[in-house]
Amino acid sequence: MSTPTLWLAAVLPAAALVAGLLGLLLPPAPSHDRASARRTAVALGVAGAAVSLLAALALLVRVDAPVEASTTWIDLGGLRVTLGLRLDGVAVLVATAVAAVALAVQVYSIGYLRRGPHDDVDVDHRYPPYAAQLSLFTAAMLTVVVSGDLIMLLAGWEVMGVCSYLLIAHDRRLPEAPGAAVKAFLVTRVGDVGFLLGIALLGVGAGSFRIADVLAHDYGTGTLTAACLLLLAGVAGKSAQFPLHTWLPDAMAGPTPVSALIHAATMVAAGVYAVARLFPLFERAPAALAVLGVMAAITMLLGAFAATAQDDIKRVLAWSTVSQIGYMTGALAVGAPAAALFHLLTHAAFKALLFLAAGAVIHAVGTTLMSRMGGLRTAMPVTFWCTVVGLGALAGVPSLSGFWSKDGVLAAAEAAALDGAGPSAAWVGWLVWLAGLVGVAVTAWYATRLLLRTFLGTTRTPLLRPHDPPALLRWPVLLLTVPAALLGLAAFAPWFADRLRVPGDDTGEAVELVHLAPNLVLPFLLLLVGAGVAWAGWRRDPAADPARFLGPLRPVFVRAFRLDDVQHTLVVRPVGALARVVRTGDELGVDGLVEGSGRTAVEVGGGLAALHRAALPRAAAGVLAGALLIGLAVALIGVTS
Amino acid sequence: MTGADVLLLALGAVAVGAGALVVATRHLVRAGLWLVVCLGALAGDYLVLTAELVAWVQVLIYVGAVVVLLLFAVMLTRAPIGPSDDLDRPGWAAALVGGGSGLGLAVLLIDAFRWSRVDLPAAGTAERLGEQVFRSWVLPFEVLSVLLLAALVGAIVLSRPDIGRRSADEGGRQ
Amino acid sequence: MRPVIPYVTAALLFGLGVYGVLRRRNAVLVLMAVELMLNAVNLVLVTADTTVKAALPHSGQVFALFVIVLAAAEIGVGLAIVLQLYRLRASVTVDDVPLAEPAPAVTPAERPEGAVR
Incomplete structure (x- = not known):
């Protein structure tokens, strides 16, 4: 790797890291001078994200072939851990997306975490730690993206989890936030255990944790399948796939910019990115890909159906994220990582856009519940049109970015099902394809419902005077609308498609991201069906919720098939009971032993002391009798010997 | 005899x-x-x-x-x-x-x-x-004189009436 | 001179002294019994001076002198203590000297165990 590239690649995560660490180390401001601390925090956060974005753009221009640089960090006698960078087209594209969304979120947060029109009192938003944690998170995600070593990747992975935990619990006024943060952390942790074991298995097998070495090593099928399945556990956790998806809707307790950055565009995509990075290994383990396909199909439908019945606008978007990442993992399962990554990039754009626009609405209306919104189209036209673009991209309206990327996924699934292309079995392709098609219809349904309930119809809170958000909130939304609309067209540019080449694919043939074929029509028809049904239902009664047509299924969908309760019963309660048993054992047994020994010693000592505490008569008698006995003994021994 | x-x-x-x-x-x-x-x-x-x-x-x-x-x-x-x-x-x-x-x-x-x-x-x-x-036996002799001095001082300290009265007061309060 | 006579005298005096220490309840009488014991020892030392050929001559009598000095010092301090006891308690009966400290007042804040939950 040439030196300027190396420097740029090092600056990429380092800029955000420095901004984060400086922000965390800033002394807490005195309460009367919060403004200057806030200014410093804003400056650090925006600067860190901006420098990282510039580095990413520079790398985007420079890097056209995979490059790598690494240095050995620890050598554990045959097991090498390196510090390294591995840049290829995929990495720089994802890094650019991450840095861009991070910058947008940093700027947006300046306006969002501020006293709003519905705040009665001036609340301390604790901006400095918030901005520092955002920067730290960005640095961790960028480390995961450019890392050339599995251990370094794991380090970034874990720091992301910590920052996610801290940021979800940021707003101390919300009683549900700490529980949501702990739930997010613990559920992803369960996945991370599998991830760590998978990495350990791969590293020990190859004798080195460097990704290039791991990809080049020839593993046995059993080891490889086991390692890939373990890695999938981590993917399921971080990317909120079934069965470890339960944390993502609750994580919406965090501030909306955090939801946009972490839980839509970046962290949840990290699992998909990791699989794509190690895809040559997954290709050789079809069993793991089959499991991934099943997971993806279930998740796609689960997320889509759960999104249809939610009242909270952020929860609709969260379940939508779960479902869309299902599309990405489904594409990976049928052996099309380029399609998965393309969908990842477009999803980052439109989902971040949707979250930030929803944040603008929440900021204006003061609630996240759609049942209290309505008729905002005339009051917030800019937000309305940006949301239209975002939802269109989500549903897959032709020519918007989501249409092209989703079509790529569906085409790959169809090819795997009908033609047997790709490393997985045909049934996996069928599963993913059919689930994907049903998902298109349902996605269109809930996207239309969201638009109708929020922006159209009569307003359900007439006393409010909502308006378009101020410039700091408006501009990031507007700027994100551009890639949400147009990124799909980049698929036609060969240099873009070429960048999404899977590592290790040396065939030299062009990567086809879009397939202009007659079967483009099928998803479009399903889109029209879904949107039409939603619109028709709304027209009957504009004030009512279209979700009422779900009938008895509505409560089931709202609770996401009660999987939260299943998790609670199967995992949380037994672990809680076990913890209580251990605690009681520790307090009674171990502590009891220690304290008991102390108490016993004191009591025995007290007893001996009482014995000693003889009055003079008894003491004198004892001493003299003892002397007599000793004298007798000595005399007798002297006589007998 | x-x-x-x-x-x-x-x-x-x-x-x-x-x-x-x-x-x-x-x-x-x-x-x-x-x-x-x-x-x-x-x-x-x-x-x-x-x-x-x-x-x-x-x-x-x-x-x-x-x-x-x-x-x-x-x-x-x-x-x-x-x-x-x-x-x-x-x-x-x-x-x-x-x-x-x-x-x-x-x-x-x-x-x-x-x-x-x-x-x-x-x-x-x-x-x-x-x-x-x-x-x-001159060394033990000298040590004995020091001992006698110590005993003298000790007996005087023990016998001072004001110490006795102070201890009596504290004893009474206990 | 038959040394067994003063030796037996000393032994009987020692026994009488032990009897007195264990029998008497008045502190001053106990001290008198202790003096009997010390004198018995002195008699043994002086008699031994005549029966044993020591490396240093007359060491028995020298030790007897030392014992007398020690007895004087002991009786001085001992009686000072007895008089102090009399001032505090108006009685010198050895049996009545209390041995346990008066129980300290236990306030709830001072109980160490179980406080930190």
């Missing part, structure tokens, strides 16, 4: 008798006076054994100072002049241990010496004793 033996026997009997009365009498003041008799008899014993210096030091210090101190203490603790009934506790343990030790030692010593004879040294050992003290 030489004259020395007769004298030793007589004085010994007096000492033992007086000692028995010291530990058995019901009159406090008489106990002190019987102690004088006992110590005097012992001084006589020392004279017979040609230990003149020890005998006269015994009279001066033991009879003259120690017994006087004991009698002072008896008076200062408001001892009754007549007989008192509560001076003793049950005597079986005392008799056992006391009798055992006394008789045991006697048996031991009789067994060791039987009826052997020893020649008494020449009279007038004070000068030779002084030589020994100030030649071979």
